[in-house]
Amino acid sequence: VVAALTKKVKKKKYQMAAVKESGEKLWTLPFDARFPNQNQTRNCWQNYVDYFRCQKIKGEDYTPCEYFKKVYSHVCPDAWVEQWNEQRENGSFAGKI
C-alpha cells in the first residue's frame, strides 16, 4: 500500500513540475508599481514612449531597450501601436521622444 501511494505521489509531483515548467516558458508583463490599479492605459503609453526614448539615447542596437518593446506589445492593443507608429512617421505623435 505504501509503495503504491509513494508511486502516486511521485507521479503527481512529476506532473506538477511539468505543468510549472511549461508555465515558466510563458512570459507576461511583470507587476509595475507605478501602475498598480486597474487602469493600465498609462502603462502601455509609458512603455511605448520609453522604448523609443531608449533607442534614441542608447542607439537602435542596444538590446536592453527591447524590454520596453516586450512590455508594450503585451499591454497595448495592436491598433494603438500601429496608429502611434504612423503618427511618429508623420511627425504628429503627441509624446516627446
Add this chain to the structure above:
Amino acid sequence: MSTWSQINLMDPSSYIMSQMNLFHDHAMILLVGIFVFVILMGVSLLKNKFHGRLVHEAQTLEIVWTIVPALLLVWLALPSLRLLYLMDEHPQSSNTLKAIGHQWYWSYELPAKDNMMLDSYMLPEESLESGQYRLLEVDNRPAVPYSFDTMIITTSSDVIHAWTLPSLGIKMDAVPGRLNSMNINPFVPGIFYGQCSEICGANHSYMPIVVEAISMEDFTNL
C-alpha cells in the same frame, strides 16, 4: 452558461467566484431571516389583541432593536470586506489576453502566441450544429491555461462594451481609449460563456464572449 430556468448564480469556475457564491448564500441567510421575522411580526400585530396604551419610551426595546441590527450588519460586513480585499489581490499573472470590443464582435490578441489576433463573431442560428447554444456560440474562441492566472486587458475601438464571464466572476467595461485589467484563474478546463454587458447599439445582445480553458501543455503547444 445559464439555462432557461436558472434562478441561482452559475456554478463557479474560479475560487473568487466560489467565494462570491458563498457570500451570496451568507447574505441571503440574513435577508430571508429578516424577511421572515418581519412577516411574522406583521401577522402577529394584526392578529393579537394586546394593547399598549400605557407604554412610554420603552427604553429596553429601543436599545435591543438598535443593537441587534447593528450586530447583524457587522455580521454581514466582515465577510463582505474579506471578499472585497480578496478580489482586489493582483497575483503575478502567467499569461495575458487582450479583448477589444467592436460593434458588434470581440477581437482578441494573444501576446503569448506572438500577438495572434482572433475575431470572434457570434454564430448565427442557421449555422449552429446540434447541441450548440443559441446566441452564445462564436466562430473563434481564445484559449487560456487553467490553474494559471491570466490577465485580461480590455478596451474598445468604438463605443463602451463590457467583457464578462459570470462563471469566473468577472465583468469589466471595455472603454475606448482606456485599458482595464483584471485577472482570471479558472480551476477547471472548460468553455466559459458570457455576453456583452454594456449597451452598445443594435446588436448588443449578439456579441457573446467565449473563452476556452485548456491545460498549460496544450496552450504552449497551440
